Amino acid sequence: MRIGILTAGGDCPGLNAVIRAVVRKGVRFYGDEVLGFVDGYRGLIDNEFMDLDVEKLRGTLPRGGTIIGTSRINPFMVDDGVDKVRETLAKNQLDAVITVGGEGSLSCANELVGLGMPFVGVPKTIDNDISLTETTFGFDTAVTIATEAIDRLHTTAESHDRVMVVEVMGRHVGHIATWAGIAGGATITLVPEHPFDIDEVCAALTQRHSSGRYASIVVVAEGAKPRPGTLPTAPDEYDEYGHIRLGGIANVVAGEIEKRTGYDTRVTILGHVQRGGTPTAFDRVLSTRFGVAAIDAVHDQAWGHMVALQSNHIVLVPLADAIAKLKPISAELWDTARHFFA
Numbered sequence: 077m078r079i080g081i082l083t084a085g086g087d088c089p090g091l092n093a094v095i096r097a098v099v100r101k102g103v104r105f106y107g108d109e110v111l112g113f114v115d116g117y118r119g120l121i122d123n124e125f126m127d128l129d130v131e132k133l134r135g136t137l138p139r140g141g142t143i144i145g146t147s148r149i150n151p152f153m154v155d156d157g158v159d160k161v162r163e164t165l166a167k168n169q170l171d172a173v174i175t176v177g178g179e180g181s182l183s184c185a186n187e188l189v190g191l192g193m194p195f196v197g198v199p200k201t202i203d204n205d206i207s208l209t210e211t212t213f214g215f216d217t218a219v220t221i222a223t224e225a226i227d228r229l230h231t232t233a234e235s236h237d238r239v240m241v242v243e244v245m246g247r248h249v250g251h252i253a254t255w256a257g258i259a260g261g262a263t264i265t266l267v268p269e270h271p272f273d274i275d276e277v278c279a280a281l282t283q284r285h286s287s288g289r290y291a292s293i294v295v296v297a298e299g300a301k302p303r304p305g306t307l308p309t310a311p312d313e314y315d316e317y318g319h320i321r322l323g324g325i326a327n328v329v330a331g332e333i334e335k336r337t338g339y340d341t342r343v344t345i346l347g348h349v350q351r352g353g354t355p356t357a358f359d360r361v362l363s364t365r366f367g368v369a370a371i372d373a374v375h376d377q378a379w380g381h382m383v384a385l386q387s388n389h390i391v392l393v394p395l396a397d398a399i400a401k402l403k404p405i406s407a408e409l410w411d412t413a414r415h416f417f418a
């Protein structure tokens with residue numbers, strides 16, 4: 077078969093491991109030809125690709141980013157974008173395309189399937205917010221990086237008797253914040269799923285510090301929001317693709333903590349450090365399993381399906397179901413995290 081692959085949306089450690097697995101099994105086992113479309117859907121729209129073979133993928137397993145590039149461009153937002161994708165498929169005699177992407181890119185693949193095009197999905201996001209898969213690759217790496225940062229902040233916080241507010245990624249969900257908060261022994265974690273009351277945050281810190289402890293770590297997901305009416309924040313900003321642009325809630329939280337409690341407070345915004353660099357061993361293995369399952373799904377003509385991890389098995393789920401709603405943190409995990417607050 078002739079198969080296209082693209083990586084779309086924000087990059088994520090493990091993307092190259094997926095591409096490598098698709099190419100390795102596709103070329104060696106099935107005798108496929110694999111074309112890597114450059115910069116996500118832009119490559120499909122502009123018919124720009126690179127031929128991928130086993131040799132080209134050598135050394136990429138531990139490498140972060142994506143060797144074929146990525147973008148948030150979506151054919152439904154570009155003039156004649158869908159027709160151009162159809163032309164690219166025909167011109168290159170493609171039998172299938174594998175989209176490795178987050179919720180937006182997978183929704184796009186699903187719509188293209190609805191228009192008769194042969195797409196299969198691989199879920200990707202450090203945020204871990206895709207439904208029907210227990211985890212996405214990149215998440216473990218992001219949690220590991222955030223946890224290491226929190227570990228480092230503990231010692232400097234203790235030396236200076238400070239409150240450290242750490243902002244981690246997580247636009248709509250608090251998986252990274254909750255995991256890194258538990259793993260790093262956070263004093264309090266704030267997540268989008270549970271709007272916070274700054275009075276309660278300050279009261280908890282005051283109680284902790286009055287009992288003889290002076291250092292605290294507050295982990296804040298970038299999408300965390302105050303309970304309505306409890307704290308004014310700046311209006312939301314959006315990027316050119318309509319995605320909310322976050323980053324900065326930690327500054328608001330830290331300012332309020334310092335003002336209300338008088339504790340010396342500092343902010344660390346981890347940002348894209350969480351998405352860069354080498355994937356953890358777990359993410360390399362998950363990416364490899366997803367890549368192998370995706371090429372099998374193509375040979376089974378499972379159009380409109382996505383590979384997923386369920387009970388430690390790789391399964392196929394309908395894309396339409398996976399993108400229907402984002403996956404929040406579970407009540408059980410949040411309850412566990414809350415036992416360790418303050």
Ligand code: F6P
Pocket residue numbers: 085086087178201202203245246247298322351
């Ligand atoms: O891919 C998900 C994500 O990392 C979010 O956690 C974050 O809000 C967003 O992407 C950042 O996007 P960009 O790279 O466009 O700044």
